[in-house]
Amino acid sequence: METTRNSIVDVGSVVEAISTDNEDxxxxxxESLCMRCGENGITRFLLTLIPHFRKILLSAFECxxxxxxxxxxxxxxxxxxxxxxxxxxxxxGAHKMLNRQVVKSESATIKxxxxxxxxxxxxxxxxxxxxxxxxxxxxDELEALQEERKKVDPQTAEAIDHFLLKLRSCATGDSSFTxxxxxxxxxxxxxxxxxxxxxxxxxxxFYERTPEQQALLGxxxxxxxxxxxxxxxxxxxxxxxxxxxxxxxxHGTVGAKAGHRAIAQGNxxxxxxxxxxxxxxxxxxxxxxxxxxxxxxCETRMYVTNIPYFQEVIIMASSCDAxxxxxxxLKPGGRIPEKGKRITVFVKNIKDLSRDVIxxxxxxxxxPELELELGGGTLGGIVTTVEGLLTKVSENLEKVHGFTFGDxxxxxxxxxxxxxxxxxxxxxxxxxxxxxxxxxxxxxxxVAPTTDVLEEDxxxxxxxxxxxxxxxxELGLNDIDTSPADAAYNSTSDVK
Numbered sequence: 306m307e308t309t310r311n312s313i314v315d316v317g318s319v320v321e322a323i324s325t326d327n328e329d330x331x332x333x334x335x336e337s338l339c340m341r342c343g344e345n346g347i348t349r350f351l352l353t354l355i356p357h358f359r360k361i362l363l364s365a366f367e368c369x370x371x372x373x374x375x376x377x378x379x380x381x382x383x384x385x386x387x388x389x390x391x392x393x394x395x396x397x398g399a400h401k402m403l404n405r406q407v408v409k410s411e412s413a414t415i416k417x418x419x420x421x422x423x424x425x426x427x428x429x430x431x432x433x434x435x436x437x438x439x440x441x442x443x444x445d446e447l448e449a450l451q452e453e454r455k456k457v458d459p460q461t462a463e464a465i466d467h468f469l470l471k472l473r474s475c476a477t478g479d480s481s482f483t484x485x486x487x488x489x490x491x492x493x494x495x496x497x498x499x500x501x502x503x504x505x506x507x508x509x510x511f512y513e514r515t516p517e518q519q520a521l522l523g524x525x526x527x528x529x530x531x532x533x534x535x536x537x538x539x540x541x542x543x544x545x546x547x548x549x550x551x552x553x554x555x556h557g558t559v560g561a562k563a564g565h566r567a568i569a570q571g572n573x574x575x576x577x578x579x580x581x582x583x584x585x586x587x588x589x590x591x592x593x594x595x596x597x598x599x600x601x602x603c604e605t606r607m608y609v610t611n612i613p614y615f616q617e618v619i620i621m622a623s624s625c626d627a628x629x630x631x632x633x634x635l636k637p638g639g640r641i642p643e644k645g646k647r648i649t650v651f652v653k654n655i656k657d658l659s660r661d662v663i664x665x666x667x668x669x670x671x672x673p674e675l676e677l678e679l680g681g682g683t684l685g686g687i688v689t690t691v692e693g694l695l696t697k698v699s700e701n702l703e704k705v706h707g708f709t710f711g712d713x714x715x716x717x718x719x720x721x722x723x724x725x726x727x728x729x730x731x732x733x734x735x736x737x738x739x740x741x742x743x744x745x746x747x748x749x750x751x752v753a754p755t756t757d758v759l760e761e762d763x764x765x766x767x768x769x770x771x772x773x774x775x776x777x778x779e780l781g782l783n784d785i786d787t788s789p790a791d792a793a794y795n796s797t798s799d800v801k
Contacts, residue, residue, distance in 0.1 A: 339368035346373065361408075361433075378408070378431045384522065385491025386597055386632065387685070392508040393436070393484040393495055400478040402506070403437035406496040412522060413488035415439065420471055420482065436484055436495075440476035444469055489518040498718065501702045501725050503678050511682045524600040594623060601627035609638065615663070615751040620688070635663060635686045637749040641782070644769040646748035650691060650741040651764040656755050658692040658735070660765075665749035667780065670698060671742040675728060681746075691741060691752070692733060699729055746776045 332351050339346040346368035353361060365376040395402055409415065411431040415424040424443055432439070448469060454462035474480040486493050491511070497504045514522075594605040603625040611617045617638035624631050650657060664670070666686040670679045677698070684697055732739045743750050748769075754762035777783045 337366060339366075339371060339373050341373040342368060342371040344368060344370040346370070363433075376432075378433045384524070384598055387491055387511045388487070388489040388514050388518065389491045389493060390488075390510045390512065391484075391486040391493070391495045392510075393486075394506045395436075395475070395478070395482050395484060396506075397481040398478060403476070403478050404435050405498070407432075407434055407436055407439060407486065408492075408494040409434070409439065409486065410488055410490055410492040412490040413486055413493040416485040416487065417472075417475065417482050418485065419480075420468070420475070422468075422472065437476055437478075440472060444472050444476060447472075489514050490522055501722070502676055503680075509680070509683075511685070524595075596623070596625035596628065596630055597632065598630040599625065599628040601625055603627070603630075612663070612751065616749075618663070633688070635665070635688055637665060637747070642748040644748065645744070645746040645772050645776070646750065647768040647770055648743040648745075648750060648752050649766040649768070650743075650752055651738065651766075652691060652732075652735070652741060653738045653764060654735065657764060658690065658733070660691045660755065661753040662689050662691055662694050662743075663687075663749075663751040664689070664694065664743060665745055665747065667747045668743050668745035668750040670694070671744070672698075672732070672739065673742070674732065674737075674739045675725065695729070695733060695741070699726070744770075746772045746780060 332349055334347055334349050336345045337348040338344075346366055348364055348366045351363045353363060361378050363376070363378055365374070367374050393402070393405070409429065409432050412426050414426055415429075416422065422443075424439075428446075429439070429442065434442070447465060451462055451465065454465065471480065475482045484495075486495055495507060497507055588608075590607040591604055592607075593602055595601070596603045603623055605621060605623045608620045609617060610620065619636040619638055620633070621636065622631075622633045650660065652658065664684065664687050667681045669681050670683075671677065672695070679698060679701075684694075684701055687694070687697065689697065731737065741752075743752065752765060754765050756762045759765075772780075772782075774783070
């Protein structure tokens with residue numbers, strides 16, 4: 306008992322310990338109030354790192370007086386650049402799939418569309434469990450107050466009993482359903498037992514957070530950034546060569562008011578149109594923004610350039626002096642092309658590894674020799690080389706599939722990952738030729754040729770293809786109505 310008391314420390318020292326980067330963080334214990342009996346219990350904290358995933362803080366509470374116990378997982382790392390949405394389709398009778406491990410953060414929402422069922426973030430805290438465990442826990446919590454409901458509202462209690470039968474049928478694998486895990490913080494995860502190969506039942510999508518989601522996560526929303534229209538947030542710096550022009554309305558910049566308004570509203574499309582329309586190609590636009598990691602004020606630079614054999618692109622780069630976070634992004638300019646583009650690179654020598662690559666956030670990446678395929682949006686829009694792209698793919702796979710090298714991984718899966726890494730290193734060392742395929746339905750990706758004339762590069766091939774209806778639907782092109790714009794354009798032409 307004396308040892309236990311000596312090991313109990315104050316909350317401040319625990320917070321200070323878990324804020325460090327020490328990988329050998331000790332187990333901490335603090336006294337905390339038991340919500341069941343009102344006596345003091347013990348809460349234990351342990352900061353640990355899931356290999357190739359991220360840091361998490363495990364907390365476990367136990368009351369020696371009434372036996373109350375609970376545990377929770379919280380994320381000690383940073384907010385991810387984008388939100389994530391996992392969709393796992395369960396066919397009837399797939400009992401093994403229910404054992405997939407799930408990391409659910411405190412900001413994640415779980416949905417089952419077939420049952421019109423939703424577990425909001427506040428109902429279940431951050432947890433490390435399985436699909437079956439999450440569903441059974443939800444069923445047990447719904448069933449906990451059924452006796453009281455039957456006395457107060459028998460009709461509602463009967464409806465819940467029928468729903469519980471359906472929910473438990475899903476939890477036992479007797480019914481088919483879809484398990485959706487949506488986390489705007491990007492800190493949730495569903496295990497893929499087939500990794501690094503794609504899982505036909507699992508779909509992962511990454512998305513940009515809305516201002517409402519930013520506000521729910523405790524970060525600055527767009528509305529709060531526009532509250533001071535006369536302050537620094539509305540100022541624009543135009544950097545051209547070695548000259549810098551500061552001011553509310555920079556000299557020689559036509560349409561400055563429209564640019565200021567677009568920046569204040571955070572509308573990326575309007576920023577590009579309102580600013581670059583009136584700026585020379587050699588100008589770099591600098592404007593204040595908010596860091597996506599720590600919510601501090603930082604600077605974002607935008608630059609428009611024309612890439613030979615490709616098209617006009619907008620390059621954006623942000624850097625935060627407070628936390629050191631850096632982010633770069635590439636956006637295409639111009640209209641949406643009528644066809645998609647498929648780029649095939651036959652990698653045979655060191656020059657091929659050094660080719661410049663522009664991968665948009667809608668492009669898919671495939672390496673047939675590795676049986677590797679990444680869907681659109683996995684890496685976002687990046688500018689790199691062929692070697693850098695394959696290295697980023699490997700790092701991203703290790704980060705997303707967090708249970709890859711855990712202690713619970715069986716030897717078969719471990720050897721599969723080790724073989725994949727060895728095979729990847731062989732391709733990067735050019736022990737054998739291999740093929741890189743980038744397929745972009747919006748034709749916004751590009752691989753630079755090694756010759757001055759594109760047609761003379763025989764190891765690089767560009768192909769156009771018709772987009773499918775599903776691709777147009779995912780890109781939002783099927784519902785675009787341009788008739789008002791066409792009518793306005795035609796009327797302007799008739800006046801002229």
